[in-house]
Amino acid sequence: MDSINVSELVERLGSDEDAVRKMAVFKLQGCVLDPSFADVFILEDGLTKLRHLTLHATGNTLAYSLTSFSRLLEVDKGWEYVNQDLVERVVELVVTHPLVNILRGAMSILVFIVSHPYTASNRISQPDSFGFRALQPAMTVYPQFLEMLVSRLSSADHALCANALLLINSLMREAITNDSEADWPKFIKQLQDLDVIKAVYTLMQSTALQDLSHPLIEFQALTKVLLRKWRDVPVDLNKSDHRRALKSIHLASNPERVTTPVDDGEEGSKKRHNPEKWRRLGFESETPAWEFEEVGYLGMMDLTEYVRQQEDGFPKLLLEQSTKLSEQRCPIARASLAVTSILCEHFEIEKADVDDAKIQLSFESRTNFDKVFKPLILQWSLLHTAGLQAFFRLWQTTGAETEDFMKIADLVRILLEAVVGGATRVSDVHEVETEIQQFELARLRHLQMELLELTYEDHWGHHLGQMRDELDHEALQFVKEQRIRCLLAGAWFSNGHGHKSDNVAVAKQDLNPSNPTSQRYAKLAHNRRFLHYADFDVRDDEEPDLEGLVEKIDLTTVSSVVLAPSEPSSSTTTLKATHKFISTRKVTIYGYLLANSRPASPKIHPRMGSTATKTPRKEVTLLTLHPQTQSLAAEWLDGLLMLLNYKPITDETKRLIAMVQDYGLKIRLLNVRFDDMALAGDSPEIPSREGLDEDYYYDILGN
Incomplete structure (x- = not known):
């Protein structure tokens, strides 16, 4: 670093000869990561000339200039030279330029611009120079920007692919964090329509995981953030999109209007809505909005997507259910919401700490990537549909009734945990769907009893050991x-x-x-x-x-x-x-x-x-x-x-x-309520009498 004359280097950046400029900027890209050198370089007015090259140079000179500028931004220098002209130039390069070395530098600059944190001074002096807003004017000029960005995810150059995904991550994070409630869903849908999920899913299952590990784990974490954000949006029928989504579910069910006589003194009849308009779809009441409280708009999206995928099967399923007694009908809507909740628990969408994941990755060998990467979370909709179909199958197979709803939900939870949780990073999603559909009930019951036994083992370890000893003797005597x-x-x-x-x-x-x-x-x-x-x-x-x-x-x-x-x-x-x-x-x-x-x-x-x-x-x-x-x-x-x-x-x-011992243990466990486990540990909390008075009575029932 001491051997480089900064003044001379800056002078060469402004040379009329391209070869001189190219050599100077080539040397510059290796030095600017040193903050002390960057400070001297800026004092010598080198940043003005570097910005000029970034806007007007071509070929390798442009590639070295973009890399140098991005490295200055990396050490938090040169932000005063970032404006709309620079952003639009870099976006143009991403859209139109074919050379990989230029695309890498251009995307790197955009990543730093989008990821640059908002500060009080930034918001006042340059409200549109950073974050997602900085790119919006340029994206209006080049509407194909996002499409080209997603297409770079299939590039054979891993560095370019990583930069493209880093930029997508930055745009997603910025939109989710700082955009208005109405704007970020539109941007996310735009990305989804460009098949970004499919592209990232392919990368997660590829052999290039080592080179792309950090942006991929960040995308996975952002997916959890996104799912959690959708879940936390309450269903509000005063919002047009929420109202349209619920109406689409109703219309897809092929509703029949009920003919009732006109009560106005005149002869005739009038067709009215079915009094069980929403309950026939599996809701608990005729005001279904409150039933989405636990899973929010995410549950609405899942149910709507299922109905869209099962365009023919959904009304047939409802017709089939309508022929049964009310207590024997499977509540389709409730089942859908239950599966959404189960998937949220399985993928732990509450835990989305990107930094912890990166730290974990830094200590993991490439043979342990399966512990970190869960590409099936990107196939959320397919898993929800498969889980819901399994719910229907188990309901029918077991002859369940309304009071058995939670029991079937528990079976589905165990099923998804066994199949989805047991899948590897490279498991094909269609094979996972097939296994969910064909999982035998007897095998599922066995898993349920194993989990139940483990649960009680944690709470009743000593007592369970005594119970096994007794059952050993009883089983021997029985046989x-x-x-x-x-x-x-x-x-x-x-x-x-x-x-x-x-x-x-x-x-x-x-x-x-x-x-x-x-x-x-x-x-x-x-x-x-x-x-x-x-x-x-x-x-x-x-x-x-x-x-x-x-x-x-x-x-x-x-x-x-x-x-x-x-x-x-x-x-x-x-x-x-x-x-x-x-x-x-x-x-x-x-x-x-x-x-x-x-x-x-x-x-x-x-x-x-x-x-x-x-x-x-x-x-x-x-x-x-x-x-x-x-x-x-x-x-x-x-x-x-x-x-x-x-x-x-x-x-x-x-x-x-x-076998006799095993069945004896299972029967005893099934007869024990989870509330009883407190008896094996700490004493239950004594209820407070706060707010109670002496106004009570006994209701004595005779035999």
Whole structure:
């Protein structure tokens, strides 16, 4: 910087030779970011010559001049030289010039002009030199300015694209912040008509995110500001545009006038408006303006856009609803407003701090951009329509009535949170719409219960743990009883060997086979102490009673139950099992007999749970069952184990226990109101008696 002679540089800027001017302004653009150099440069009257070059130069000289001037504005110098001539020249360049390096500098200057803060002195001395107002006269001369600006968003040059978006952001922010209530909506609509949303949405999903991150996150934040501003505009039917919007919804419904007799003494009839003009559209009353209080004009816009998109479907939907009882009709307007409110909550339009987002971006790697960018917010209208259609589908599927409105709204909230919240930065919006439309109710209910459980977990953590412990025990006892009842009901089994070699006859050394049999029937006695069974040649349609089952096993003599072929070990004292029953489906019951083949009175071992006698015992096969299905095998194996006070081992029974526990927890949670959660924490606030007197009475109702 010290090697540059400022006086000489300023003199060269006014040279008659373009090459000299070009070299001087080229050097200047690298120096003016130094405020001390900028001050000296202005004292040497260099700004006058730089402004002249900005207005009249061409080619690279013009490009360097624009860059230098924008950098002076960046360090807050040279504002006294900004006037309508300069603004109009720069706007002209944006509209007409094809060179990228010139367009970059021109747009940068406009960004600083539009973004320059209003101060008291500025408003008095130069009211139209800064902000959006500074560009309005030039935009009148060049009406294609905004269109050209939006078209630059598709430029292959990322720097030019970023500058164009920065300028659009500046114009939007200025219009939203400082324009009158009547002006800023017109400007925003003008931008929307030029497809700026589509262009920015494409950029957010592109691979150029690193170079465009700051202007894109700013546009996203401004979108939230814009949505919040629309939401905060109250619906006022005294305003013509609000009145027209509501009337368009009514006319799109194909309203029918009601014929009523003329009450003036003359014969005839007269057509009047339907007395339920607005309630038939889903409003709660015939004065619908107040119902937009929560979502304001944003809710009006969403409902109007839905009706416009569903030009044919909207009146058909109303006709379909009119055939139902009043309490079964889905309130279309209320549902639309509810979906708008849900989207506002999901995208957190209350939070639109651009500076925090920029700070976050500065620490994020490009792999974490999905956490910051939410391009689906730019598809607000499509998401609203998809959410509203889902509301109708859930209403019909669940058979909801008027009193269930909030329940359906909660389901839609969970649905949008799951689908829209689960979408990535590059998710296609049409795929998101399809997923919203096809999301299964059962899956949605499951998500609802998970969220409900998490909600109560936060408030009732300790109590919920105790509840789960109780439900574990209850579920186990419930399934135990169910499995034992399967044994009490009895079942048929195929006889795998065709003789009695696998029962207690082996212990009696009776090795002579009997007549071949193909079926075996087993049934637990009502006292649950004996298992009766018998073999049959054929399977009867009528199940045998206990008197017809000639064989029985005293369950106190049972030592083990297994599910795969295995030789009993003399040291076996605990119940054992294997999971190979899918292929074998063979349940083998082992037990103990005395040496003289007479079972002794069993004595339960205090630790092992097996029978013990004073005489030597021998473990033998008491009974073998061949279940024909996996479910039957699980019922009898786990039924026998649980009857003998052992835990079940099959996955099928474990899943059943988990399901019973899960449903028990859900039923208990659904029976608890959110108001009850206060009982688990701080005591509820005692109501004040301020303003109350002694004028009260009791209303005692008799039974």
